[in-house]
Amino acid sequence: MLIRKPDDIASSEITPEGFYQNRRAFMGTVGAIALGSAVLPGVARAGAMQDDKVTPEEDATSYNNFYEFGTGKEDPKEQAKDFQPMPWSVNVEGMVKTPRPYTFDELLGKLPVQDRVYRMRCVEAWSMVIPWQGVQLKDVITRLQPLPSAKFIEFTTLLDPKRMPGQRRAVLPWPYKEALRMDEANNSLTLLATGMYGKALPNQNGAPLRLVTPWKYGFKGIKSIVKIRFTDKMPNTTWNDANPSEYGFYANVNPTVDHPRWSQGKERRIGEFLRRNTLMFNGYADQVASMYSGMDLRKNY
Numbered sequence: 001m002l003i004r005k006p007d008d009i010a011s012s013e014i015t016p017e018g019f020y021q022n023r024r025a026f027m028g029t030v031g032a033i034a035l036g037s038a039v040l041p042g043v044a045r046a047g048a049m050q051d052d053k054v055t056p057e058e059d060a061t062s063y064n065n066f067y068e069f070g071t072g073k074e075d076p077k078e079q080a081k082d083f084q085p086m087p088w089s090v091n092v093e094g095m096v097k098t099p100r101p102y103t104f105d106e107l108l109g110k111l112p113v114q115d116r117v118y119r120m121r122c123v124e125a126w127s128m129v130i131p132w133q134g135v136q137l138k139d140v141i142t143r144l145q146p147l148p149s150a151k152f153i154e155f156t157t158l159l160d161p162k163r164m165p166g167q168r169r170a171v172l173p174w175p176y177k178e179a180l181r182m183d184e185a186n187n188s189l190t191l192l193a194t195g196m197y198g199k200a201l202p203n204q205n206g207a208p209l210r211l212v213t214p215w216k217y218g219f220k221g222i223k224s225i226v227k228i229r230f231t232d233k234m235p236n237t238t239w240n241d242a243n244p245s246e247y248g249f250y251a252n253v254n255p256t257v258d259h260p261r262w263s264q265g266k267e268r269r270i271g272e273f274l275r276r277n278t279l280m281f282n283g284y285a286d287q288v289a290s291m292y293s294g295m296d297l298r299k300n301y
């Protein structure tokens with residue numbers, strides 16, 4: 001069992017401890033873009049609803065899923081603490097004007113910085129509210145100029161068992177891959193995040209660059225991206241490869257479609273005691289539902 005049932009998550013696992021260590025190492029490296037404009041939780045509220053309080057930074061950086069750094073929720077903070085994300089480059093491949101490696105700055109530099117507070121819902125039925133900094137993926141796509149024939153965009157995480165100790169065990173088919181349909185990628189909600197809580201992205205949250213799609217389950221939010229590929233065929237994705245009966249390509253948050261092993265109707269907001277109802281498309285239906293009109297969302301899960 002790769003993903004545990006929500007009931008298996010002990011409350012002791014969400015206790016933050018010593019989370020500030022190692023943070024400063026990243027300031028001034030990837031910080032340039034992430035800190036381009038200051039944001040404080042509670043100031044930039046775009047995307048969050050009234051009763052959504054920002055999750056304490058301690059929790060968001062000490063209770064993580066990042067199997068490249070261990071399968072336990074507290075493993076990534078510890079096992080990623082010496083990871084050096086910079087220098088970083090992203091290989092752009094496939095149906096695109098100029099396939100080539102891009103440096104971090106070539107890919108993201110000078111694009112408008114976004115501050116977005118998003119609800120994030122893990123398939124394991126816990127959720128958080130995170131203030132992200134990053135760029136809209138659609139701005140990156142415009143810069144890269146995919147060919148009109150491209151229908152999907154695929155992302156791949158770094159493969160380097162020396163730097164990512166979790167990859168020494170075959171708990172998932174490495175490297176981790178995710179993909180979006182091109183209209184999903186060009187939706188205004190979709191971010192390539194470089195920071196959170198006004199700081200450079202911590203290693204355990206996917207430094208230096210990760211995907212954020214708040215209407216989809218968390219596993220779509222691929223971390224530490226080293227490859228972007230444009231294609232006309234629906235790509236395989238890691239969780240779908242690992243367990244096709246449990247994880248589909250679309251992964252839209254849908255409280256009416258249960259996971260085979262548990263209900264998706266409710267969620268535990270990290271830091272809260274009572275469970276909340278999970279909202280269709282995680283509450284972002286206004287912005288995303290039209291992309292799926294005519295699709296059977298029970299089949300296309």
Ligand SMILES: Nc1nc2c(c(=O)[nH]1)N[C@H]1C(S)=C(S)[C@@H](COP(=O)(O)O)O[C@H]1N2
Pocket residue numbers: 060063064065066067068121122123157176204205206217218219220221222223224
């Ligand atoms: N490369 C990679 N990306 C990943 C994962 C992973 O194991 N490896 N886990 C996913 C899952 S299941 C979730 S819920 C989110 C968690 O993001 P967070 O730790 O920043 O909250 O990252 C996603 N991105």
Ligand SMILES: [Mo]
Pocket residue numbers: 065122123124217218219
């Ligand atoms: Mo997840």
